[in-house]
Amino acid sequence: xxxxxxxxxxxxxxxxxxxxxxxxxxxxxxxxxxxxxxxxxxxxxxxxxxxxxxxxxxxxxxxxxxxxxxxxxxxxxxxxxxxxxxxxxxxxxxxxxxxxxxxxxxxxxxxxxxxxxxxxxxxxxxxxxxxxxxxxxxxxxxxxxxxxxxxxxxxxxxxxxxxxxxxxxxxxxxxxxxxxxxxxxxxxxxxxxxxxxxxxxxxxxxxxxxxxxxxxxxxxxxxxxxxxxxxxxxxxxxxxxxxxxxxxxxxxxxxxxxxxxxxxxxxxxxxxxxxxxxxxxxxxxxxxxxxxxxxxxxxxxxxxxxxxxxxxxxxxxxxxxxxxxxxxxxxxxxxxxxxxxxxxxxxxxxxxxxxxxxxxxxxxxxxxxxxxxxxxxxxxxxxxxxxxxxxxxxxxxxxxxxxxxxxxxxxxxxxxxxxxxxxxxxxxxxxxxxxxxxxxxxxxxxxxxxxxxxxxxxxxxxxxxxxxxxxxxxxxxxxxxxxxxxxxxxxxxxxxxxxxxxxxxxxxxxxxxxxxxxxxxxxxxxxxxxxxxxxxxxxxxxxxxxxxxxxxxxxxxx
Amino acid sequence: xxxxxxxxxxxxxxxxxxxxxxxxxxxxxxxxxxxxxxxxxxxxxxxxxxxxxxxxxxxxxxxxxxxxxxxxxxxxxxxxxxxxxxxxxxxxxxxxxxxxxxxxxxxxxxxxxxxxxxxxxxxxxxxxxxxxxxxxxxxxxxxxxxxxxxxxxxxxxxxxxxxxxxxxxxxxxxxxxxxxxxxxxxxxxxxxxxxxxxxxxxxxxxxxxxxxxxxxxxxxxxxxxxxxxxxxxxxxxxxxxxxxxxxxxxxxxxxxxxxxxxxxxxxxxxxxxxxxxxxxxxxxxxxxxxxxxxxxxxxxxxxxxxxxxxxxxxxxxxxxxxxxxxxxxxxxxxxxxxxxxxxxxxxxxxxxxxxx
Numbered sequence: 001x002x003x004x005x006x007x008x009x010x011x012x013x014x015x016x017x018x019x020x021x022x023x024x025x026x027x028x029x030x031x032x033x034x035x036x037x038x039x040x041x042x043x044x045x046x047x048x049x050x051x052x053x054x055x056x057x058x059x060x061x062x063x064x065x066x067x068x069x070x071x072x073x074x075x076x077x078x079x080x081x082x083x084x085x086x087x088x089x090x091x092x093x094x095x096x097x098x099x100x101x102x103x104x105x106x107x108x109x110x111x112x113x114x115x116x117x118x119x120x121x122x123x124x125x126x127x128x129x130x131x132x133x134x135x136x137x138x139x140x141x142x143x144x145x146x147x148x149x150x151x152x153x154x155x156x157x158x159x160x161x162x163x164x165x166x167x168x169x170x171x172x173x174x175x176x177x178x179x180x181x182x183x184x185x186x187x188x189x190x191x192x193x194x195x196x197x198x199x200x201x202x203x204x205x206x207x208x209x210x211x212x213x214x215x216x217x218x219x220x221x222x223x224x225x226x227x228x229x230x231x232x233x234x235x236x237x238x239x240x241x242x243x244x245x246x247x248x249x250x251x252x253x254x255x256x257x258x259x260x261x262x263x264x265x266x267x268x269x270x271x272x273x274x275x276x277x278x279x280x281x282x283x284x285x286x287x288x289x290x291x292x293x294x295x296x297x298x299x300x301x302x303x304x305x306x307x308x309x310x311x312x313x314x315x316x317x318x319x320x321x322x323x324x325x326x327x328x329x330x331x332x333x334x335x336x337x338x339x340x341x342x343x344x345x346x347x348x349x350x351x352x353x354x355x356x357x358x359x360x361x362x363x364x365x366x367x368x369x370x371x372x373x374x375x376x377x378x379x380x381x382x383x384x385x386x387x388x389x390x391x392x393x394x395x396x397x398x399x400x401x402x403x404x405x406x407x408x409x410x411x412x413x414x415x416x417x418x419x420x421x422x423x424x425x426x427x428x429x430x431x432x433x434x435x436x437x438x439x440x441x442x443x444x445x446x447x448x449x450x451x452x453x454x455x456x457x458x459x460x461x462x463x464x465x466x467x468x469x470x471x472x473x474x475x476x477x478x479x480x481x482x483x484x485x486x487x488x489x490x491x492x493x494x495x496x497x498x499x500x501x502x503x504x505x506x507x508x509x510x511x512x513x514x515x516x517x518x519x520x521x522x523x524x525x526x527x528x529x530x531x532x533x534x535x536x537x538x539x540x541x542x543x544x545x546x547x548x549x550x551x552x553x554x555x556x557x558x
Numbered sequence: 559x560x561x562x563x564x565x566x567x568x569x570x571x572x573x574x575x576x577x578x579x580x581x582x583x584x585x586x587x588x589x590x591x592x593x594x595x596x597x598x599x600x601x602x603x604x605x606x607x608x609x610x611x612x613x614x615x616x617x618x619x620x621x622x623x624x625x626x627x628x629x630x631x632x633x634x635x636x637x638x639x640x641x642x643x644x645x646x647x648x649x650x651x652x653x654x655x656x657x658x659x660x661x662x663x664x665x666x667x668x669x670x671x672x673x674x675x676x677x678x679x680x681x682x683x684x685x686x687x688x689x690x691x692x693x694x695x696x697x698x699x700x701x702x703x704x705x706x707x708x709x710x711x712x713x714x715x716x717x718x719x720x721x722x723x724x725x726x727x728x729x730x731x732x733x734x735x736x737x738x739x740x741x742x743x744x745x746x747x748x749x750x751x752x753x754x755x756x757x758x759x760x761x762x763x764x765x766x767x768x769x770x771x772x773x774x775x776x777x778x779x780x781x782x783x784x785x786x787x788x789x790x791x792x793x794x795x796x797x798x799x800x801x802x803x804x805x806x807x808x809x810x811x812x813x814x815x816x817x818x819x820x821x822x823x824x825x826x827x828x829x830x831x832x833x834x835x836x837x838x839x840x841x842x843x844x845x846x847x848x849x850x851x852x853x854x855x856x857x858x859x860x861x862x863x864x865x866x867x868x869x870x871x872x873x874x875x876x877x878x879x880x881x882x883x884x885x886x887x888x889x890x891x892x893x894x895x896x897x898x899x900x901x902x903x904x905x906x907x908x909x910x911x912x913x914x
Contacts, residue, residue, distance in 0.1 A: 185835025250589030274662030285651020
């Protein structure tokens, strides 16, 4: 970026005013070098690439609406008597935090709208990160060279959940207070240091008078700053790697096919920000979210039935519900060396989330170890073309969903008029067998889709036209694909299992044997892409009017 | 390069494997030919798209106006009804949505219909060049060499030690975030003060409860006498002391040894704080004599000293020993004889010291 003109170089004189301003900036910061690099940079386009954008734009909207809310919110837990315009709570004793949240909702014009925008944007933020990660996982976009960016994205997911939870607790209403109560119970279950952590977090006994102020600081300073830092890293790496692209004609690991940043891609992406903002505004306008005035101030005594956390915390809450405290005569809480170990809380709170996040963080390396694939990948896999990975992803997703559904077990029971206990028993069973069934089904579906692709590539697509041949036979006309559509169906790799190989000392290590076993598990069921020879053979086989008719119909239909 | 096949026999009989070792592959036909849009060929269509974009931008202006009108025309003040606030919220939202969606859809439509939509191909460049890598390795080597850190282990080791210890103060300064737990969790407000037994009073108004007011099948939410008069830490005390009071047929209670006199005439009092993670166990199923925690569905059996019969809790709800004073009001004869609420590491130690 050494675009600055030297003293001896002939001075460039801009003709227009805008040109002069641009030249002024360029001469001082070297903008033309940046523009030259990025102005026409090519970005592949696909609808599934927009989830990350939704997340980014939701975050911008969170910053905007959140800043507005900080002007009016007071995170104090001091006691006060409500004196705002919401009559049902007039003179009720409550914390200043709750009272100022009510003021934002009822006494500040647009305050309720901002609160709703902020909450909906937060829900959308975490959701879009989740869907974006599923897209990245199922298309194999996490593979080399993007493993580190996958890790940064996973950190962003955790930070987004942390931002959501710290914010959820701030209004100090009954619902969020009970949420904090649950967190306190979980923290206290941590061996050795749990009680201390609880006392340090709450500044003494629960609920104390400190926690809202502390969460507020985390929510508006530390967590967003970390999110911002991670977003910068994330986008920086996207620029370094350039975006991945879906497989298709003309696309390979050595190029990137798409629209130039300016003007088309920038316009679409920039315009999309306003669309996301507009959709969130619509949700805020018409769908009430977190009506804190209905819950009342926090009080450790009352609770309403059917209470739910925000959706992204649901899976942990569901795991807490699924864990039995007692099986037969066996209690999961017991005393070791005079100290209480309460596994009925500790296990469900830490283990499932721990497994999910550990596997998530490590998956790029797990897969490349099994497959010994250390090449760079810029072309994505269609999920069906990596059946085992897809099956692993679906299994994990189903596991998550079972826990998430368990967080609403009481609502399931009341809505469908079934016994709450039965719902829990079923979900407990699904917790274990759900992922297994999901794995098998997803893998079979992926393989079936691959076979269907083969079929279409070799024999053409069904036209739905039934033709009666002179000798009375009925056939359905198949129209052959053009070479571009066909290439999309056949242009993938189908690696075979890699058997164990001896190391330099001629020994097949135990680890290598395990890897070979996993490799077999990973790749043994596979469907190879159709080859030109097979296509040739298929055409020879179909040397009857069907194909000709098909070609005819194709030329007619276009 | 992508073919991992080593020619070993394929083990699966279930899957089509034809062409497994096929070297021959389809040739990449290249980027499909560009298809022109209507607006590219028909000036009328282009003009139409231009107008559509302008209309969308116009809709955005209307949205902004709706927002401003809703903001200034609807005034909030004392006694504003919920309906007014809802109306303003809806109008502000619709205004913002129009303003934003107008711009957004306008730009996207403009990009899709009128801007060139030629897909172009650009080469990817390697993230690093071999030349850069070699240079970087040399630079790092030079830097390490010039510091002499390899030749002077004394410097290295003392530095490592210093750096390892330096963060300790940063951890230590958080030591005053809260007081040490000590035995705060072992006691509640129910402990008799100066020999005076605490009355059971109604939550939230604090009026005492006469034993005769408690009919069979009824349930009371109870706080200790004097809780409402606390100024400091009222919620902290309440979070431990809340109690559920119910009256059952005395014959259906099965008190264990030592707990026979903890109830009065079928009236029993149990801690309302769930032994799972501390939600209030607020649901009383009158017919089955079960207590249910609405947060995680732990279910406790009243007729069996609140033993856990379902859900994630592992411990029965602690029982508050009660009796009746001279005026006929219910009183607690002592504090709970175990810590209430969720379990914690020191809990068993506290329980033993309470009981001894």
